[in-house]
Amino acid sequence: MKTFRGGIHPPTFKHLTQNKPIKTASLPSRVIIPLNQHTGAPARPVVNIGDKVRAGTKIGEAKGKISASVHSSISGEVKDIKDLTIIIESDGRDEKEFLNDVQDINDLSPEELKEIIAAAGIVGLGGAAFPTALKLSPPQKVDCFILNAAECEPYLTADHRLMLEKPEEIIKGMELVMKALGVKKGYIGIEDNKRDAAKRMSHFCPLGVEIEILKTKYPQGGERELIETILNRKVPSGGLPYEVGVVVNNVATVFAIYEAVYLRKPLYERVITFSGDALRQAEDLKVRIGTPIKDLIKECKGFKQEPEQVIMGGPMMGLAQQSLEVPVVKGSCGILFLKAPQWAKRKNQLKKENPCLRCGKCVEACPVNLNPSLISLAVEKKKWDAAKELNIEDCIECGACEYICPAERRLMDMIKEGKER
Ligand code: SF4
Numbered sequence: 001m002k003t004f005r006g007g008i009h010p011p012t013f014k015h016l017t018q019n020k021p022i023k024t025a026s027l028p029s030r031v032i033i034p035l036n037q038h039t040g041a042p043a044r045p046v047v048n049i050g051d052k053v054r055a056g057t058k059i060g061e062a063k064g065k066i067s068a069s070v071h072s073s074i075s076g077e078v079k080d081i082k083d084l085t086i087i088i089e090s091d092g093r094d095e096k097e098f099l100n101d102v103q104d105i106n107d108l109s110p111e112e113l114k115e116i117i118a119a120a121g122i123v124g125l126g127g128a129a130f131p132t133a134l135k136l137s138p139p140q141k142v143d144c145f146i147l148n149a150a151e152c153e154p155y156l157t158a159d160h161r162l163m164l165e166k167p168e169e170i171i172k173g174m175e176l177v178m179k180a181l182g183v184k185k186g187y188i189g190i191e192d193n194k195r196d197a198a199k200r201m202s203h204f205c206p207l208g209v210e211i212e213i214l215k216t217k218y219p220q221g222g223e224r225e226l227i228e229t230i231l232n233r234k235v236p237s238g239g240l241p242y243e244v245g246v247v248v249n250n251v252a253t254v255f256a257i258y259e260a261v262y263l264r265k266p267l268y269e270r271v272i273t274f275s276g277d278a279l280r281q282a283e284d285l286k287v288r289i290g291t292p293i294k295d296l297i298k299e300c301k302g303f304k305q306e307p308e309q310v311i312m313g314g315p316m317m318g319l320a321q322q323s324l325e326v327p328v329v330k331g332s333c334g335i336l337f338l339k340a341p342q343w344a345k346r347k348n349q350l351k352k353e354n355p356c357l358r359c360g361k362c363v364e365a366c367p368v369n370l371n372p373s374l375i376s377l378a379v380e381k382k383k384w385d386a387a388k389e390l391n392i393e394d395c396i397e398c399g400a401c402e403y404i405c406p407a408e409r410r411l412m413d414m415i416k417e418g419k420e421r
């Protein structure tokens with residue numbers, strides 16, 4: 001089975017949600033929608049306090065080249081605009097701003113498709129939140145598209161469930177992306193722990209689209225790892241996928257593109273995995289962007305026990321959260337509530353780290369062929385030039401080195417610190 005060099009095999013915990021249908025969360029009474037939930041400049045507010053909005057009303061306009069528009073996720077009234085967030089109170093009616101009927105898409109040009117995708121505020125939903133219309137306008141010609149269906153982080157199953165429940169829509173979204181890019185060749189990279197989804201997707205694959213079953217290994221869903229595994233092309237150090245002729249998008253993003261083009265529906269809701277051993281009932285929830293995390297816990301029947309750790313994203317690359325008041329945003333693919341700190345060593349919460357044992361495990365695990373041990377030692381000694389010579393900039397911050405390290409060294413923190421210099 002195809003794979004990449006390095007990587008690790010953490011326990012996946014995907015059984016908690018992978019066989020349960022996506023559940024639609026109840027309408028929130030209030031949403032807190034950030035204007036800076038994407039890579040690039042924050043959106044500029046285009047509503048005022050007291051304005052009436054509907055689900056899909058544009059409330060923030062993309063500002064500058066790298067930015068994304070933001071839309072209301074409920075119908076109601078704008079209550080406050082402060083600190084780059086817009087607070088909206090629901091009127092309970094859930095009125096929509098868009099047409100919600102299938103459009104004739106055959107006549108749309110690649111440019112028109114990208115305009116619709118930009119107007120819908122679509123960003124990369126795998127976590128990076130880079131504006132998608134821009135990603136679909138690479139500065140040089142590409143020859144293929146890869147649908148990233150690896151979903152390699154433990155716990156997360158939102159993409160898996162979407163593929164099982166919306167395969168035709170995802171393939172239609174993929175065809176739109178290929179048209180926008182002007183490419184005839186597409187690949188779907190799926191780890192072998194999701195063969196049921198691969199089978200369902202295969203019923204709808206058009207000519208030119210191939211499904212590649214990949215070995216289940218973390219971080220298989222990293223763009224560089226996916227490209228190397230499927231196409232045997234290496235993204236150059238400091239480079240981007242388009243430089244080797246490829247654009248990669250994940251499943252949720254492509255599904256949002258389908259909804260934007262066929263239904264003219266802006267991105268104001270998404271599927272998020274709510275999981276972890278502190279929850280009574282793990283679920284993949286379809287939620288409105290801007291819903292506070294605490295309002296969604298009741299959808300999972302509350303806590304079995306207060307979580308010691310709440311992580312937005314997957315346990316390997318996600319961010320620890322200090323408050324349950326924070327809202328879910330476009331880039332939230334999972335929210336994890338963990339009793340025991342089994343992932344906590346890389347969240348700065350565990351025991352004291354020990355000196356490096358020179359075991360080489362981190363080097364074996366690194367998917368981009370770095371020497372995390374030497375890099376961390378260089379950063380510790382503030383030898384920034386040495387860290388640079390060891391290609392610290394190529395680190396994709398996957399956390400595989402730190403996960404595997406028997407000395408519990410905080411390799412990620414040190415590498416992140418070194419990258420900021
Ligand atoms: S050095 Fe960076 S890319 Fe390599 S394993 Fe560690 S976090 Fe991942």
Ligand code: SF4
Nearest residue numbers: 356357359360362405
């Ligand atoms: S895995 Fe940890 S102990 Fe082993 S070489 Fe790397 S940093 Fe040192």
